[in-house]
Amino acid sequence: MTADVAQRVRQAAETLGYEVNPAGRSLRLRSTETVGLVIADITNPFFPSLVKALEDALAGQELGLLLADASNNVARERDAVQRLLARRVDALVVTPVSRSGSRGTISEAAARCPVVQLDRRASSDAHYVGMDNVAAIQSVLLHLSTTGKRRPVFVGSDPQISTTWERQRAFARFAPFGDRVLVGEFSLDWGRTATREALARWPSTDAIVCADDLIAAGAVEELAVLGVPVPATVAVVGFDDTLLSRLQTPPMSSVRQPLLEMAVAAVALAAGPVTSPRKLLHRGQLVVRASTLS
Amino acid sequence: MTADVAQRVRQAAETLGYEVNPAGRSLRLRSTETVGLVIADITNPFFPSLVKALEDALAGQELGLLLADASNNVARERDAVQRLLARRVDALVVTPVSRSGSRGTISEAAARCPVVQLDRRASSDAHYVGMDNVAAIQSVLLHLSTTGKRRPVFVGSDPQISTTWERQRAFARFAPFGDRVLVGEFSLDWGRTATREALARWPSTDAIVCADDLIAAGAVEELAVLGVPVPATVAVVGFDDTLLSRLQTPPMSSVRQPLLEMAVAAVALAAGPVTSPRKLLHRGQLVVRASTLS
């Protein structure tokens, strides 16, 4: 076909309003050009930013995004994965709900199409793209120590969530008092409760390192109620750098994940040639705000 | 086919791991069993709850959700709509970015498939499912008046956003001083600026009615800075009942939209028989918290 004819065909297609039908294309090519995303819990303010990052990364590759939410529930996560698989997504991106509870679902899915675990991980049969939580905790501890805080406590969430688990383990290993750890859930209330408990058990506490911003926000609130000056007496650090960290009074220091970078890497693994499971760790960045700086 | 044979076929399908291929099905049925959703701005904390509600409503009908984000940008919204249309979604749900700027995009889309405007609206060529903002503002004003607040100010966002526009107009019509209106954008900073401006222009102000929780959070913060007691001297009300309203100190009263109900209605219009454009208004509910109750 000559360039001239090609041009005229294009022209005609334009005026007739013709567009390729992706169903026919899918059938023939055995590809849907769509990636499925299963989010652990869309009501957690961290995940919308992840969704957005992935959207952006996919748009660059002309890939569509089919979204599902697991509502923090292993059974619903399994259903969501099945639904997306039945729709023949070319690849699946998942933030697993639970280290042990999601493993089976993810391993089975990985046998059928490329699967990328993003942010959280549960199975070694699938790719993983996340943040280096050990390095993140180390930089938090270093920052605290340079501001004179040497008696931090860690307040985590459910250890079945891989991110909070990794942060907890790194804290246990590198903090001055590695056993000063409390675990509960991602919630404001837990942040408050844990703060009271921490101060009661370890009165010398001068910093609270939280597994996410929700917990950190609760910690800041409880400290205000208790009349403990932040950061003068007790500093607070969160994770994820969500809107919350900027809104809280005082604004909170928080570790930001390089979401777009991670999303691009995840898409590359999802859409690229099939390989053995890769593990990609990106560097986070501690955003310093008033809750750790007088 | 007898029930017995049907059962055996099902059994065989099960053991062989057979699943219908939606591509073939789509091609034959001329339907993708997928609905497209274009969100105005996923980083606005209100929208994730909308997405979740729609997810839930669609899951009940075995429909998939193809998601796109317009990033508050009319051009990106147009692109997103085109992309979803090219993928032959059966219907489109949109929260239009701008009353005038989104009209063309939505009207054109409505000519190709059922389109439901959710929460916000821009075109009368497509269905609309939203909240009755007039009734909402009236109930806010009534509540304020019964708590002795008779000099409210309205702080809105961009009047091109249909929700804030409707709230603003209702306020202008029903508030004691309908001209006490300031408009800016959905942001904390605007909430702060507007609060200062309101108190300067109308020193008798005893309540600030905000177009969303972000603005309201800014108002509460600025009042704290100015040393104005909330709610004793000035009460504050927001919209959307997001996480923010519970987290702010004091917790803020906010109008909650009946999201699931709206999502179910939207899905019914999207998946139901084609009809002339419908306009469905649901009733919101004012959630009263400390920012309006001493």
Next chain:
DNA sequence: GTGAAAGCGCTAACAA
């Protein structure tokens, strides 16, 4: 360089 034909997996219509 161009055109024709096969076949992806599915369902609806029709024939037996």
Next chain:
DNA sequence: TTGTTAGCGCTTTCAC
């Protein structure tokens, strides 16, 4: 009730 067939829109192959 059961079995057969056509054709949805696309791309690839192969023949010309």
